[in-house]
Every structure is written in structure tokens, then in C-alpha cells.
Amino acid sequence: MTSQQTTSSRSKISTRDLVNIGVYTAIYYVITFLGGMVGIVSPIGMFVGFVLSTIIGGTVIMLFMAKTPVMGAMTVLGLIVGVLMLATGHFWGCIPICAALGFIADLIVKAGHYHSRTHNILAYGVFQLWIIGPFAPLFMNTTAYYEDMRSSMGAQYATQMSQIFTPLVVAIFVVILCFVGLFGAWIGTKLIDRHFAKARLVS
Amino acid sequence: MPQKNVLTFDPRTKIVLLVLINILVLGSGPFIITLAAAGIVAALYLSAAKWTGALKFVIFVSICAAAFLILPAVIGGPVSAVVAVTGYWLARFGVSCGYAAYFISTTGPAQISAALIALKFPRVIVVPLVVVIRFIPTVAEELHAISDAMVLRGIYPGPIGALAHPIRTAEFVLVPLLAASSRIADDLSASSMLRGLGSHRNPTSIEKLTFNFTDVVLILCALALTIFSIFGKGLAL
Numbered sequence: 001m002t003s004q005q006t007t008s009s010r011s012k013i014s015t016r017d018l019v020n021i022g023v024y025t026a027i028y029y030v031i032t033f034l035g036g037m038v039g040i041v042s043p044i045g046m047f048v049g050f051v052l053s054t055i056i057g058g059t060v061i062m063l064f065m066a067k068t069p070v071m072g073a074m075t076v077l078g079l080i081v082g083v084l085m086l087a088t089g090h091f092w093g094c095i096p097i098c099a100a101l102g103f104i105a106d107l108i109v110k111a112g113h114y115h116s117r118t119h120n121i122l123a124y125g126v127f128q129l130w131i132i133g134p135f136a137p138l139f140m141n142t143t144a145y146y147e148d149m150r151s152s153m154g155a156q157y158a159t160q161m162s163q164i165f166t167p168l169v170v171a172i173f174v175v176i177l178c179f180v181g182l183f184g185a186w187i188g189t190k191l192i193d194r195h196f197a198k199a200r201l202v203s
Numbered sequence: 204m205p206q207k208n209v210l211t212f213d214p215r216t217k218i219v220l221l222v223l224i225n226i227l228v229l230g231s232g233p234f235i236i237t238l239a240a241a242g243i244v245a246a247l248y249l250s251a252a253k254w255t256g257a258l259k260f261v262i263f264v265s266i267c268a269a270a271f272l273i274l275p276a277v278i279g280g281p282v283s284a285v286v287a288v289t290g291y292w293l294a295r296f297g298v299s300c301g302y303a304a305y306f307i308s309t310t311g312p313a314q315i316s317a318a319l320i321a322l323k324f325p326r327v328i329v330v331p332l333v334v335v336i337r338f339i340p341t342v343a344e345e346l347h348a349i350s351d352a353m354v355l356r357g358i359y360p361g362p363i364g365a366l367a368h369p370i371r372t373a374e375f376v377l378v379p380l381l382a383a384s385s386r387i388a389d390d391l392s393a394s395s396m397l398r399g400l401g402s403h404r405n406p407t408s409i410e411k412l413t414f415n416f417t418d419v420v421l422i423l424c425a426l427a428l429t430i431f432s433i434f435g436k437g438l439a440l
Contacts, residue, residue, distance in 0.1 A: 015330065015400060019392035022334020023384055029335070030342045056373045063381055072327075080331050089296070089303030092225045138292070141231035148234050149288065154275075187370070195378045 013076070017068050024064040025080045031057050032081075033088070051180050054128050058184025059191050061124050066192065066202040069114035071106055074127060078102025085134060093140075094133035101130045121185040128181030129174055139170055210250035214310050214318035214410075216418040221306050223425045228298045232432035237295050238268060239428055243421075244302045250417075251309050260301045267294035312336040317408035330400060334391065341387065342380070349379050 035053025038045045064077070079102065082095030105123035112119025196202050224244070228237050241264045248257035270290025274283050316333045353359040353375065365372040399406065 013327065015396055016392045018327065018330040019334050019395060019400075020388050022331035023338050023388040023391065025331060026335045026338040026342055027380065027384055030339060052369055052373075055370070056377060059373075059377055060381065063385070067385065076327055076331060079328065080335060083328070083332060084335065086221065086225060087303060087306065089225070089300030091229045091299075092222060137229045137295070144231035144233075145291075148291065191374060191378065196382070199382070 011071065013070055013072050017070055017073060018076070020064070020068050021073060021076050021080065024060055024067075025077050025084075028057050028060045028064075028077070029081060029084050031060065050131055050177075054131070054177065054180045055184035055187060057128070058124055058181065058186070059188035061127070062120060062185055062188035062192055063196065063202065065109060065114070065120050065123070069109075071110055074102040074105040074109065074123065075099055076102070078105070078127065078130065081130070082133070090134040091137050093136050094130065097133040097136070098130045101127050117189055121182055121189065124185035124188075125178045125181035128177055128184075131177055132170070132174065209252050210417050211309075212421060213412055213414050213418050214314040215322060215412060216414070216421055217306055217310055218315075218318055218322070220421065220425055221302065223429060224302045225299050227428060227432050228295050230432070234268075234271070234291070234294075236428065236432045237298055238264075239431070241268075241294075241298045241301070243424055243428070244298060244305060247302070247305050247421075251305065253305070253308070256304070256308075260297075263297050264294055264301070266290070267297060311410075313408065313410050314412075317410040317412055320406060320408065321412055333400070334395075338387075338391075342384070345380055345383050346376070349376055352379075 032050075032053045035049040035056075036046070038049030038052070061077075064073070078098035078100075079095065081102075082098035085094035085098070086092050105127040108119050108123040108126065192202060224240050228240050241260075245257055245261050245264075248254075248260055267290040271287045271294060274290070275287045277283075312333070315336060316329065319329045319332065350359065358375065360368065360372050360375075
């Protein structure tokens with residue numbers, strides 16, 4: 001079958017785009033999930049796993065952006081990733097977080113007229129910040145949680161705990177993730193050049 | 204599909220409960236809400252005759268809850284405090300993941316899509332989600348086929364080799380996976396459009412969705428828990 005997909009940008013999401021979104025979301029989600037699986041070993045393993053899956057996922061999303069140059073593609077992808085996170089027992093807030101970051105990614109990609117390398121790489125770096133989502137309960141509602149802890153473990157320990165998850169720690173984590181995302185997306189563009197552009201799978 | 208001696212619930216009920224339990228357990232409610240939700244999830248496992256699943260779930264949550272509630276009182280010190288905090292979070296995440304495992308193992312793809320359509324979710328969500336559910340097994344199959352091909356060509360790295368060269372291994376696996384997937388995506392979109400996927404009329408499903416008495420009981424339990432978590436904030440625990 002010949003691919004009739006044009007790679008020039010369109011304004012509306014077609015059914016074909018929706019199927020593409022489904023396919024690439026599935027691949028992306030499997031990679032993320034396998035990365036998270038590494039984390040079962042230990043918390044450090046979790047960090048390594050997410051770094052790896054962020055780097056590998058970069059290629060998937062770069063190819064996805066090249067295949068579906070349409071406004072809203074990343075928003076829907078983010079939304080579906082959020083729904084899948086909820087369906088596998090992660091924090092419900094993943095849905096709005098992923099969708100919002102996807103929308104921002106869409107705007108960045110659109111600003112680069114869908115074919116700008118720099119914009120696409122940047123968009124992935126931003127989108128990948130959703131990894132915070134599953135851990136958001138650790139940072140949110142903290143007063144309620146420390147109430148719980150205070151009753152069980154005493155006030156001194158609860159205040160110590162509250163000093164671990166400070167905004168600064170979260171900010172550092174976010175910056176690291178963003179840079180790893182940019183690196184992964186850059187590798188993705190290299191891989192696409194090397195393997196897919198030659199085979200004319202993308203223009 | 205439906206067996207005897209097994210309580211089946213409407214997929215819509217299960218989706219509503221998926222959201223509710225997640226919000227309750229990972230929200231700011233007191234710890235006792237988590238334990239109550241764990242009770243509901245354990246009952247659901249039993250109702251589906253998943254005995255080993257129920258046993259594993261109950262043991263996991265009990266150990267985590269015990270680590271949080273009992274351990275610091277018995278043994279003091281920073282180590283037991285760290286264990287207690289870990290137990291606290293593992294219990295919360297364990298309940299939401301436990302329900303998710305129940306949800307996935309008892310709800311088929313056709314049921315999920317029928318429920319989403321019945322709940323009037325927009326096309327932009329239903330179509331990709333149906334494709335994802337349909338496509339995840341394909342990804343697994345392709346990954347197996349790729350690793351077989353790697354063995355055949357003598358470039359299979361093994362777990363140690365994969366850890367030593369993660370990027371190279373990823374390239375070897377990812378490039379054929381993406382190439383195959385983009386071809387399959389074309390086929391899939393052609394065949395699904397022929398079958399009218401994403402057309403504007405409301406599609407019908409061979410899955411019959413019916414609310415039963417058991418659904419009402421389950422929803423009432425969840426509602427009671429929700430009300431309790433809203434008004435019971437001042438409680439100890």
C-alpha cells in the first residue's frame with residue numbers, strides 16, 4: 001500500500017491522524033512503562049529507567065511529529081498517555097498535566113511551522129516534564145500527608161520529611177528531565193536522518 | 204467471557220470507580236480512606252474469583268500499612284521512619300495500582316470502547332484509545348520478533364550487553380520497531396476507516412452494557428467512601 005500521507009501541515013485532525021496518534025502513543029507508552037519497570041528495583045533504578053525511556057522515547061515522538069504535522073496531535077497524544085497512566089493506577093492528575101504539556105508542545109511545534117528541528121526538539125523537552133505527574137502526590141497536599149505522619153511518627157520527623165521535597169529539589173529534577181528530553185530528541189533526529197529519511201518513510 | 208459464580212460489573216461502573224478510587228487514595232484524604240478503598244478492591248478481586256490476586260493484594264497492603272502504623276511505635280529511630288514513609292506511599296499507590304490491575308484483567312477492549320462510546324467521550328479520545336488498546340499487543344509481538352531476528356543474526360546483546368550499550372541496543376530494537384509500526388499504522392488506518400471507525404454516526408457495539416444491582420451496590424460503596432473522605436477530614440489516622 002502506498003502512503004498517501006502528505007507531510008505538509010494540515011489544519012484539522014483526520015481519522016488517519018487519530019490512528020497514527022494511537023499507534024505512536026502505544027509505542028511511546030510501552031517504552032515509558034518498561035522504563036518505569038526498571039524502577040521496581042530501587043529508587044535510583046527508577047531515575048535511571050526514566051532517563052533511558054526519555055532518551056528512547058525521543059525518537060518515537062520525533063518520528064510522530066514528522067508524520068502528523070497537525071495542530072492538536074501532541075495534545076491528544078498527551079491526553080491518551082494521561083488516560084493510560086490513570087488506567088494503570090497512576091495519579092489522576094497525569095491527565096491534565098500531560099494534556100497541558102502536550103498543548104504547549106503543540107504550540108511550540110506550530111511556531112516552527114511543523115518542520116523546524118529546533119522547535120520539535122524543544123517541544124519534546126517540554127512535553128517530557130509530564131514525568132513529574134505520577135509523583136505529584138508526593139509534592140501536593142503535603143500538609144495533609146504530614147498530618148498523617150505526625151500522628152504516626154511524631155512531629156520532629158514529619159518536619160524533617162517536609163524539608164526533603166522542597167520546591168528547589170523539584171525544580172532541579174525538572175531541569176534535569178528537560179535536558180535529558182532535549183538530548184533524547186536530538187538523538188531521535190539523528191536516527192531519523194540515518195534510517196527513515198533515506199528510506200523515504202519521512203520527508 | 205462471562206463465567207458462572209463470578210460477579211461482573213458494567214464497564215462504565217468500573218471506569219467511574221477507576222477515577223474515584225484514584226482521586227480518593229492519591230488525594231489528601233486520611234489514611235483510613237486508603238484502607239477502606241483497599242477493602243473494596245479486595246472484595247472486587249474476590250467477586251471475580253481471582254483468589255491469588257486477592258491474597259497478594261491483601262498481603263501487600265497489610266505489610267505496607269503495618270510498616271506505617273505499627274513499626275514506628277515498636278522500633279524508633281530514623282531507619283524505621285524511612286521504612287514507615289515508604290510503606291505509607293506504597294500502600295496508597297498499591298491500592299490504586301491494585302484496582303487498575305483488576306480493571307485491566309477483567310475488562311476487555313471491546314467493553315472499554317463500548318463504555319467510552321456510551322459515556323459520549325469525543326471521537327478524538329475514543330479512536331486513538333481504541334487503537335492503543337489494539338496496538339499494545341502488536342508492539343509486544345514486534346519486540347519478540349525483533350529479538351528473534353537479533354538472535355538469528357548473532358547480534359542479540361543479552362541483558363548485560365544491553366545495559367553496557369543502552370543507546371546502541373535501543374537503536375537496534377527501535378528502528379525496526381518504528382519502521383514496522385509505521386507500515387502497520389497505514390494498514391490499520393485504511394482497514395479501520397473501511398469499517399467506519401471515526402465516522403460521525405454513533406457506532407453500535409455487540410457488547411451489551413447493562414447496569415445490575417451489583418453495580419448499584421458498588422457505586423453506593425464508592426459514594427459513601429467519597430462522602431466520608433470529604434466530611435471525615437478531622438478524624439485521627
